[in-house]
Amino acid sequence: MGRGPETAPQAAGRARAALLRGLSDQEIADILGVSRATVRSQWARALDKLRIKRVRREA
Structure with missing residues (x-):
């Protein structure tokens, strides 16, 4: 039996x-x-989130 879908x-x-x-x-x-x-789109989205968090910390 196979495993369920990956989370x-x-x-x-x-x-x-x-x-x-x-x-x-x-x-x-x-x-x-x-x-x-x-x-590629998931990496771009993740990098955008990191940039937003960094800007908020520096503000």
């Missing part, structure tokens, strides 16, 4: 691990079972 935190953890190993966007997409565009 968002599990997927995020796998993506972080893949990034730390130096994998390409396409390799990360293959691991997560999503498109390369999804990987």
